[in-house]
Amino acid sequence: MIDLSELRAAARAEVHVSRRLFLAYGAALSSLPLLGSRAEASTRRIAFANNPFSLGVASGDPTDSGVVLWTRLAPKPLDPDGGMPAEAVEISWEVANDDGMKQIIKTGKAVATPQLGHSVRVEVEGLKPDRWYWYRFNVGDATSPVGRTRTFPALDIMPEKLRFAFASCSHWEQGFFTAYQHMAKEELDVAIHLGDYIYEYAGRENLVRKHAGPKLRTLGDYRIRHAQYKTDPHLQAAHSRCPWVVTWDDHEFENNYANNIPEHAGVDPVEFLEQRANAYQAYYESMPLRPNSLPHGPNMKLYRTLPFGRLATFQVLDTRQYRSDQPNNDHASELNEAALNPKNTLLGEKQANWLKSALLTSTGHWNVLAQQVMMGMVGYVRPDGKPPLYSMDQWPGYAAERMKLAQFIADRRVPNPVVLTGDIHSNWVNDLRVDDRKPETPVVATEFVGTSITSGGNGTPVVLGLERLLAANPGVKFHNRQRGYVTCTVTPKSWTSDYRVVENVTKADEPVKALKSFIVESGKPGAHAV
Ligand SMILES: [Fe+2]
Known part of the structure; x- marks a missing residue:
């Protein structure tokens, strides 16, 4: 039964927050000089x-x-x-x-x-x-x-080939942007950034480089941080070589936030939304986004569709701005009632409905979800034999929505679905099922998770307990924890993802290595090692 008094209290709180925000904005706007028209420029x-x-x-x-x-x-x-x-x-x-x-x-x-x-x-x-x-x-x-x-090919053309790279998680202090340096030398049609383009933390000593300024809060703070990152010659080179398609994850604003809910309690909700407005505006100012992404206060529309002729259609998602709070206090948990609650949402109702329409109307031969957090329901086995643990910040924390989306993709026969993911500073290749806990059911999509550019510092080629992880998760085809990016070559017949790694990011100008490649054949979801 719905508790009406609870709903009313929530509505009152929301009105109160939006009124206070409105007043805060009114004050900020009225102090702006009237500038901006061509005549006055x-x-x-x-x-x-x-x-x-x-x-x-x-x-x-x-x-x-x-x-x-x-x-x-x-x-x-x-x-x-x-x-x-x-x-x-x-x-x-x-x-x-x-x-x-x-x-x-x-x-x-x-x-x-x-x-x-x-x-x-x-x-x-x-x-x-x-x-x-x-x-x-x-x-x-x-x-x-x-x-x-x-430019991309015309919408009615089936291009022979698309070559692009995707990347995420570039932490200034934890390494040189050598991965961007190599990405800039690849002949790419487009580069896709899946978020954590900057990190919001205060500068720390004794790392590879130092963040300018304190932990980000004001518009000036966020601007300076974005500007500092953009001064990197390798990042600049990567931007100047081909168009980019960008979306954010959490660190463009603050770690593990969910919509207007901060990671830790005790933050004033109006101040938090004001900070979000600062973060979003600085992001808008710093990225090659179209003016229709212009933020309105603490809101900014980033989800969108980009078709590359008939060969591939990219649905770029925003799984941070509209999500409900992470269940189980965002601690790795069993897929319990809280994680399976159908009210949990990563996309929010509006974006989820838009995505369904976009997938139905797509004319792409490959249908790509360019998004942030891992969709594979990867369970981490526990030595005591108890049920595996899942990340609540990723799709498993929103398992009902995740399974519904996979079911929709399968039911509506969306051609060749491929999910691109960042966020977790490691490489993964996952065969996706409606419910990944049921390996006897058909594979409905393929997920490529790309590692970080630098976050986490030098990674490791050795993953402890890898055998056990793979045995417990038959959908996982590959996992590695080195730094780098992923290059994808897409044709009407197949999709190839090449995992590239930079072994040492704490030293400049290190080489890039081709680590492993995976292929998906058209019409057959699931990846195979080349
Ligand atoms: Fe990250």
Whole structure:
């Protein structure tokens, strides 16, 4: 039975929170100078003391006719305002057919405003499908590096091949971004980042590098952290070589948060949502996202669909912003009643319904879920013979929704479903069933979990108890705990995932190693070692 008094109390609390948030925002907004229109933007030729393009350039979210170009002006990247004056500045941009920027085919102007940290997003339209382009920005007396980007093939075309990489979990302090360095040298059509692009922790001594500033809370804190990461030449190189498609996990805001619920109790709910608004805005400012992701207060829509012709359709998910609280206090638990509660949700109702519609209308031959947390229901065996333990921060904590989604994919015959995952700083290949605890049932999808770029520091090729883990989880085909990324080659006939690892990330410029490859044949869910 529904307890009405409880519902009313919850509703009152929500109204109270949104009213306080509204007042907080009203105050913040009224203190902003009225800036931003083209007419008011500074057109004077600014002479910058330092390079305003210290954060490089990037592009993202390609369609068959356009792409979004990004930069953020920051002559002093570790200042909260990037070292920019509190005025709007006009930037010009150019798109060319060649890397020498000789054959310029499109130009335009954009305004970088102080409200958005002098970041710009240019939605270039009217490009030809399935083509490479080059671009750059100009402001004052400064010119940006040239970036390379591309459009995706037309929606009615079956491309012969797609080559992309996916990555996650790049911790500044725990290693050099050598994996990005190698990713930048791969010939990729697109790079996908599955979250933990930054970490929110305060700077610590005696690590490979040191975070600037305290644990992140204010907009200035988050801006500085994003800017510090973007000063990395290897990250810049990876961004400048191909378009990126990004989504976040928890550390872009705070560890293991669930919607508006912090990991630890005792945080003021309004302050927490204000902090979320700061984190989301800085993320928006720092990523090549389309303006339709512009945050509204503490909310920002990141889930979206990206079709690569008819070959593959990417559904990019957000499993942090709308999720219900982790059951069992987020401690590894048996799949008990709390974990199996059908009310638990990682996607939230709106996103879950959108995802179903998106999967039904997809014309992709491969249907990819680009998301954060592991979908494989991996049970960790206990030496005492008790039932295995599952991570409550991952899909097993939301097992009913997880099984319903897998059942939906199977029932509606969504072609060739593949799940891409980050989050847990380790490599996995999982055959997914509706219920992974029933190995006698058919495999309905394949999951590739990619390790971290640096998080966790140097990994290890040896996993203690691996045999036992694999024996207890027949869906798991591979597991490894080294650093790196995954390159995928997709054709109408097959999907190949190549696991690349960097053995030492605490030393710069180390080599990358091809560790292992797995193939999925079209029409046959499940991975096989090559
Ligand atoms: Fe992470």
